[in-house]
């Protein structure tokens with residue numbers, strides 16, 4: 001299942017009848033069993049219902065970092081994010097993927113201000129995660145995780 005930002009926000013823990021989701025690098029994890037972290041009042045509640053990749057990479061809880069954008073992250077921060085991804089994989093089920101505004105924006109109106117590097121990252125991620133689509137990156141797709 002694909003989640004837009006608005007859809008993902010429905011799973012931010014404020015409705016106790018719904019599961020809680022956090023997306024990392026475009027994959028949506030069901031973190032309901034980590035309710036004490038991500039539920040209302042939890043130390044990491046600000047990550048719930050969002051793709052919080054940037055915040056995880058930067059070890060930040062600041063509003064402006066709660067974003068799927070990897071723009072300008074250092075190699076070290078990308079490494080931190082990859083470690084978080086591994087932790088989430090080991091602990092939580094994947095329920096879908098987050099379709100960032102960046103991706104939909106690029107498809108509808110490509111913007112020269114979006115760097116080729118970021119475009120590349122997102123397309124790799126996209127191809128890796130979609131099992132039904134024939135990938136332009138077959139090597140990556142073989143290692144797909146869902």
Ligand code: HEM
Pocket residue numbers: 031034037044055056057058059060061091
């Ligand atoms: C002094 C600062 C901090 C301390 C002492 C601390 C401590 C902890 C502890 C003890 C846990 C529980 C680990 C476990 O049981 O598996 C945890 C989990 C976590 N920490 Fe921190 N933390 C700090 C700062 C941060 C910051 C700045 C971030 C921002 C990214 C962060 C993100 C997380 C996340 C996302 C989890 C939950 C992981 C999960 O779902 O299992 N922490 N932290």
